[in-house]
Amino acid sequence: DDYSTIEKDHGRIEQRHCRICSDVDWLKQRHDWEGLAAIVEVSLTTERNGTSSTYCRYYICSLAMTAKAALYVVRSHWGIENKLHWVLDVVFKEDHARVRSGNGAKNMAIVRHIITNLLRQVQGKASLKVKRKKAAWSVEFLEKLLRQEL
Template structure:
């Protein structure tokens, strides 16, 4: 169960340009019979006319769809969070390369990028298969 509450009464007190509303999202779930509650606070520049509670919930779902679909894979399968590169363009370049890697791994079929990674670890020559496009020639 999720409950989202919004308010505008804090807008004047926040030193945040263009604040439209503040919200509190409370989610409840059961894991192994034990109830857990997570509370998340957020700020948006969208007014209540631009984004009612249902629209804010849609935005939240979309955010987690991206997080679970791409970022989680990069974090867990490719260990992106362990990367120590932080300066210049290198972090963006590496993120782009990881996105290409995830795309290629998912294109291999299988159940997940993690499963494809395990398969390639066991059979490294399979990593070259996507590079042999139909109509290409090799010696």
């Protein structure tokens, strides 16, 4: 099964092609992967300013699905990942964090996720970055944020 999409946006053309191979019994036996249902290949060709680049990624899947559904799942997963990591980098400058050893990095990631979720609960149009600054400047706002009274 295969499925393709073409999108023109932000000055580039992106063509995605997804193929699914459901004939995976040989692989399940060879690697003892119980529950394996398919191998998914997703290729992305991007054209911008006359330059073209192609990337290919492979996934294993435990669900039987169409190529169209698989492409949707892959794009949704990366959309969520990119959205979260963009927020963590912009709001918390996570890429510049110096904590890298032991459990410190994991602990700080958990703290950042909790804070992000708390800040998202605050009503209003202010960005997460602005809400974070307000919490740093105002003890009253910070206390209400932690008590979830906003």
